[in-house]
Amino acid sequence: MTLAVTGVAVALPGAADPRALLEPARPGADPVDPAALIGKKGLRFKDRATRLGLALAHAALTDAGILREGERTVPGDRVGTVVSSNLGNADTVCRAVETIAKESTGALSPMDTPNASSNIIASETAIxxxxxxxxxxxxxxxxSGLDAMRWAALMLRAGRADHILVTGVEPDNEVTRRLVGGPVADGGAAVVLSRHPTTPAKALLGPVVRTARQADTVDELKRRAPGADLWLGTEDHVPDSARGLALSGWGELSGALGVVQCAAAAGWFAQGGSGPVHALAGTAGAVLFAPERTG
Incomplete structure (x- = not known):
């Protein structure tokens, strides 16, 4: 079954379009303001990662035709969501632990504690x-990001949903910088993967592979789809005939990496690039094809 990428959204400092991911990052660009994108209502007491995720979700669902003027156009029980985030609410969790250590559980804010849930971005998006x-x-x-794409594809092929929103997002703050040893991307991307597209596809998702070693993943990608025009996420395995794009200039993408790669592939096709496109994140890999491809 061919799965279509029907909606794409990007929210990174200096990048609001998937084609911008193919250009160098802009140092010093203003951070993304979710309230400016979707309004302030409902964002109070939400952590940074959740606010970014909600803005990405709105843009991707709208791009896919699933939202129109804020209203859903398809049954909600046929739309799922998968979120990839390694650092999303780390600041909330660390703040809660510090509060408990210094005072007690009674000092925790009832407005803040829901944000300590590991599923907070996905659950708030669904609600x-x-x-x-x-x-x-x-x-x-x-x-994580390509694993999220794989899980979304599995659920679609199993008939659990007709559309899956996949969001990869990471916030930049003191806690996340301390965890990764440097700046975090402070944003991410979202794509809608559909088995019954409601709008023209921006890309087609091919095989998503996972092996024990990165070298084996590279070999498997080459075997499944030889002759890639673009390699995303690596500069080490790029054939002479292809372009390599590491995306590292946007800061540490962490759990957002694989989803940002898929958005970048859609941007590549949007500006006339052909394919296939290979995405590589650790020992996970994916192949994306141009939307006009059949079979």
Missing amino acids: RYGLRGPNLTVCNGRT
């Missing part, structure tokens, strides 16, 4: 946009 299909958060290191 806000009425997505009653499968709901899942993946927190799996560097492979």
Whole structure:
């Protein structure tokens, strides 16, 4: 079954379009303001990662035709959401632990504690946009974003939903910088993967592979789809005939990496690039094809 990428959204400092991911990052660009994108209502008491995720979800669902003027156009129980975030609410969790250590559980804010849930971004997205299909958060290191794409594809092929919103997002703050040893991307991307597209496809998702070693993943990608025009996420395995794009200039993407790669592939096709496109994140890999491809 061919799965279509029908909606794409990007929210990174200096990048609001998937084609911008193919250009160098802009140092010093203003951070993304979710309230300016979707309004302030419902964002109070939400952590940074959740606010960014809600803005990405709105843009991707709208791009896919699932939202129109804020209203859903398809049954909510046929739309699921998968979120990939390794660092999303780390600041909330660390703040809660510090409060308990210094005072007690009684000092915790009842407005803040829900944000300590590991599934907070996915659950808030589902509640806000009425997505009653499968709901899942993946927190799996560097492979997390492509793992999220794989889980979304599995659920679609199993008939659990007709559309899955996949969001990869990471916030930049003192806690996340301390965890990764440097700046974090402070944003991410979202794509809608559909088995019954409601709008023209931006890309087609091919095989998503996972092996024990990165070299084996590279070999498997080459075997499944030889002759890639673009390699995303690596500069080490790029044939002479292809372009390599590491995306590292946007800061540490962590759990957002694989989803940002898929958005970048859609941007590549939008500006006339052909394919296939290979995405590589650790030991996970994916192939994306141009939307006009059949079979």
